[in-house]
Amino acid sequence: MPHTDARIAALRQAMAAHGLSAYVVPSADPHLSEYLPARWQGRQWLSGFTGSVGTLVVTADFAGLWVDSRYWVQAQAQLAGTCVTLMKLGDAGVPPHPEWLGTYCGAHAGAAVGADGLVLSLAAHRALSDAVTGAGGRLDIGHDLLAEIWPDRPALPATPVREHLAPHACVSRADKLARVREAMRAKGAAAHLVSSLDDVAWLFNLRGGDVDYNPVFVAHALVLADRAELFTAPGKIDAALADRLAADGVAVRPYDDCPTALAALPADGAVLVDPARTTVGVLAALPAQLRRVEAINPSTLAKSRKTDDELVHVRAVMEQDGAALCEFFAWFEAALGRERITELTVDEKLSAARARRPGFVSLSFGTIAAYNANGAMPHYRATPESHAVIDGNGLLLIDSGGQYEGGTTDITRVVAVGTPTAEQKRDFTLVLKGMIALSRARFPRGVLSPMLDAIARAPIWEGGAEYGHGTGHGVGYFMNVHEGPQVIAHRAPATPHTAMEPGMITSNEPGIYRPGRWGVRIENLVCNRPAETTELGEFLAFETLTLCPIDTSCIQADMLRPDETAWLDGYHAQVRERLLPHVDGAARDWLLARTRPLAGR
Numbered sequence: 001m002p003h004t005d006a007r008i009a010a011l012r013q014a015m016a017a018h019g020l021s022a023y024v025v026p027s028a029d030p031h032l033s034e035y036l037p038a039r040w041q042g043r044q045w046l047s048g049f050t051g052s053v054g055t056l057v058v059t060a061d062f063a064g065l066w067v068d069s070r071y072w073v074q075a076q077a078q079l080a081g082t083c084v085t086l087m088k089l090g091d092a093g094v095p096p097h098p099e100w101l102g103t104y105c106g107a108h109a110g111a112a113v114g115a116d117g118l119v120l121s122l123a124a125h126r127a128l129s130d131a132v133t134g135a136g137g138r139l140d141i142g143h144d145l146l147a148e149i150w151p152d153r154p155a156l157p158a159t160p161v162r163e164h165l166a167p168h169a170c171v172s173r174a175d176k177l178a179r180v181r182e183a184m185r186a187k188g189a190a191a192h193l194v195s196s197l198d199d200v201a202w203l204f205n206l207r208g209g210d211v212d213y214n215p216v217f218v219a220h221a222l223v224l225a226d227r228a229e230l231f232t233a234p235g236k237i238d239a240a241l242a243d244r245l246a247a248d249g250v251a252v253r254p255y256d257d258c259p260t261a262l263a264a265l266p267a268d269g270a271v272l273v274d275p276a277r278t279t280v281g282v283l284a285a286l287p288a289q290l291r292r293v294e295a296i297n298p299s300t301l302a303k304s305r306k307t308d309d310e311l312v313h314v315r316a317v318m319e320q321d322g323a324a325l326c327e328f329f330a331w332f333e334a335a336l337g338r339e340r341i342t343e344l345t346v347d348e349k350l351s352a353a354r355a356r357r358p359g360f361v362s363l364s365f366g367t368i369a370a371y372n373a374n375g376a377m378p379h380y381r382a383t384p385e386s387h388a389v390i391d392g393n394g395l396l397l398i399d400s401g402g403q404y405e406g407g408t409t410d411i412t413r414v415v416a417v418g419t420p421t422a423e424q425k426r427d428f429t430l431v432l433k434g435m436i437a438l439s440r441a442r443f444p445r446g447v448l449s450p451m452l453d454a455i456a457r458a459p460i461w462e463g464g465a466e467y468g469h470g471t472g473h474g475v476g477y478f479m480n481v482h483e484g485p486q487v488i489a490h491r492a493p494a495t496p497h498t499a500m501e502p503g504m505i506t507s508n509e510p511g512i513y514r515p516g517r518w519g520v521r522i523e524n525l526v527c528n529r530p531a532e533t534t535e536l537g538e539f540l541a542f543e544t545l546t547l548c549p550i551d552t553s554c555i556q557a558d559m560l561r562p563d564e565t566a567w568l569d570g571y572h573a574q575v576r577e578r579l580l581p582h583v584d585g586a587a588r589d590w591l592l593a594r595t596r597p598l599a600g601r
Contacts, residue, residue, distance in 0.1 A: 105137030313406030
């Protein structure tokens with residue numbers, strides 16, 4: 001806590017030196033990544049809050065951290081005793097930070113609000129600029145104050161880049177570039193800047209390790225009609241890989257050369273940029289006369305629609321991941337009550353089980369192992385300094401996933417420790433009903449994904465409960481575990497880009513959280529597949545990809561309709577059939593016991 005106050009004081013001194021009345025530090029880098037390389041974790045360094053999303057605003061006499069409901073409990077604890085105030089985004093009376101700054105500027109004539117333009121998306125810049133200038137203030141995005149006050153700021157990551165190869169790379173680099181160029185021509189653009197790291201990695205069939213859990217590397221790319229340029233730190237791409245890239249018309253250049261290349265684009269041309277995935281600071285190098293065509297990155301749409309060949313690999317990965325979970329849960333149930341198990345032990349044992357599986361590369365995000373009250377925090381993370389011992393009676397929530405050469409997994413299961421209470425079983429069953437409802441949904445191709453959210457929530461709402469996060473996010477193919485453009489969340493904007501198309505993989509993860517008591521979330525990954533075509537349209541349905549038993553000891557069976565029980569028994573039959581060839585011994589025995597029909601229990 002003393003570090004936080006001292007660092008905020010240093011920031012205020014730098015603000016004063018540049019004539020800034022307020023300064024905004026988002027959770028972002030020049031590539032607008034979800035998980036940030038250490039160099040751009042300035043919001044965490046300043047505030048001490050370790051959650052992945054949040055915005056810090058500092059004035060001469062106020063410091064506030066805006067976070068949504070997923071992080072309220074965590075932020076409250078981590079900000080305690082500091083000068084930083086928790087601003088509960090979404091709570092009554094707490095405006096978003098641009099609106100708050102607009103009010104601030106209205107009360108402080110001539111106020112100058114600062115931010116680093118290199119980490120500010122075009123969309124965020126517009127929202128901030130409208131709020132600040134509309135209230136008579138001035139927005140200055142030319143200062144990276146962290147560079148002045150962070151003495152040991154990490155350098156650019158230097159992890160080597162490698163090629164994602166066949167058979168897992170099912171579409172060639174040349175074919176992907178051709179598809180992007182076709183989209184460029186349709187938009188009338190001769191150049192396309194790509195800054196989002198997952199788009200860069202997908203487009204060139206490359207993978208890296210610059211960002212925790214996401215197999216990406218820090219780079220920009222410039223796609224032109226006859227060639228492409230890839231800007232990354234020197235030494236990350238070896239000579240042999242550079243030669244293979246060159247054979248496909250891709251030149252490797254130093255990361256810092258990107259502004260020079262942008263400045264050299266013909267001023268009478270047009271460049272395609274994605275305003276949600278490009279920062280205003282990066283685009284500052286473009287010639288002023290160059291026409292900007294703003295549209296979603298063509299690669300973002302393309303990579304969301306997995307090919308049939310990719311889905312073959314994903315299904316195989318799900319079998320390996322499910323087998324690892326069987327191995328873990330067999331150990332867990334045998335060890336419970338016989339040895340000391342903590343939330344950290346769960347992470348260690350489950351990660352080790354995954355690491356023994358073929359094709360495993362890394363975790364896809366930090367494992368959430370949350371017992372009882374900790375499970376009420378959707379993004380809780382156990383630490384050596386603060387974690388729970390798993391004993392007595394309660395609910396253990398485990399949200400985890402892996403990166404494999406042939407796909408990315410993300411699964412949440414809740415298991416009973418001891419005997420669950422009637423209220424816990426009711427919550428679990430309501431969440432299960434919501435998950436089953438969405439799993440069974442059929443919908444028109446092209447329906448906007450946020451509209452599907454109410455299907456999962458309806459049984460939970462009927463039970464007098466609600467949850468603050470979305471129900472589903474897109475998932476990559478050996479790529480980011482959170483991927484757009486589709487999202488199943490009623491609070492998300494239903495834009496045309498969120499249309500559901502065949503091949504998209506999305507999570508299905510409703511929940512209920514009782515602060516200070518327990519949390520329930522059940523999550524499978526599902527894939528959009530063709531269902532039927534009628535005279536009234538083309539319809540899609542979800543194929544459930546995730547393979548792992550659901551703890552039936554937590555179910556209040558009389559709350560399930562016969563069709564819901566039939567779905568669960570059918571799912572467990574599929575899990576048993578698909579996983580049995582991959583497990584033996586205790587894991588096999590556990591799988592057989594946990595996939596018996598509910599009616600027979």
